[in-house]
Amino acid sequence: MPRATFYFDLGSPFAYLAAERLHEILPEPVQWQPVSLGALFKLTGRSSWALGDPERRQAGMAEVERRAGLYGLPPVRWPDPWPSNYLMAMRAATFACRAGRGREFTTCALRGAFQEGNDLSISSQVLRVARDAGLNPQEVQEAVQDPEIKLALRQATDAAHTLGVFGVPTIVIDGEPFWGDDRLADAADRLEQGGRPG
Numbered sequence: 214m215p216r217a218t219f220y221f222d223l224g225s226p227f228a229y230l231a232a233e234r235l236h237e238i239l240p241e242p243v244q245w246q247p248v249s250l251g252a253l254f255k256l257t258g259r260s261s262w263a264l265g266d267p268e269r270r271q272a273g274m275a276e277v278e279r280r281a282g283l284y285g286l287p288p289v290r291w292p293d294p295w296p297s298n299y300l301m302a303m304r305a306a307t308f309a310c311r312a313g314r315g316r317e318f319t320t321c322a323l324r325g326a327f328q329e330g331n332d333l334s335i336s337s338q339v340l341r342v343a344r345d346a347g348l349n350p351q352e353v354q355e356a357v358q359d360p361e362i363k364l365a366l367r368q369a370t371d372a373a374h375t376l377g378v379f380g381v382p383t384i385v386i387d388g389e390p391f392w393g394d395d396r397l398a399d400a401a402d403r404l405e406q407g408g409r410p411g
Contacts, residue, residue: 217243217404220373220383221319222250223306223333224299226277226289229323231382231394233286238397239384239404245315247306248370250381256371257379263296280394281327290330297334301357305339307366308356309348318346 217239221228235243254260262273278289302322309318322342325331331338339357340350356362373383377390384391384400387407391400 216387217400218385219243219245220248220378220381220385221245222248222299222381223302223319223322223326224296225250225381226274226327227394228382229327230277230280230284230286231384231397232320232323234284234394234397238401240401245310245319246369246373247303247310247315247319247366248373248378248381249300249303249366251300252367252370253374253379253381256374259379261296277327287328289327292326292330292332294332295326297332299333301336302333302339302342304357304362304366305343305353307369308353308359308362309343309346311362311365312348314346314348318342318348321346 219231219235219239221232250261263270274289274291281287281289306315306319306322309315322333322339325338325342326333333339333342336354340353343350343353373385376385376388378385378392380392382392382394384397386400386403389403391397391403
């Protein structure tokens, strides 16, 4: 069966919406892969809907809240400020994935951000997530300064861009990207088709 990869950034509320439903829609195994959305924007020349035009931002936030209700998720609580600088959090997620706790860390982080309104640009919040996900906060604190972890996040982002990932959440099935939390069913269909014997 083709392997599914879930590309995410912890600052993305749409990644949160996707992460909460992955286990219901996509069969295992699913690889959870952190990427830097800011770096993807630089590579593609795009920008976030959450920055710039206030009307576009409000419409996007309202859509996130609508979808959360549709999916049966708790009401969204937005971090203040949002978006912010999530580089440390993304390096922590990269370390968590290497330590075999990527899904747990990511789920805790996204719920903390968009269910509790926690600001993941604050290091103490990131370390609390690490502890809740079963990681040693001191090891995470050291890891986010580790050149190898920094490089791993950059390389993962570059590799995702090469595959055609230009935003998050994106699911890649057998080299084919499906962008958006509303494309999970399409990704699952592709996975099923690819898994059938020829």
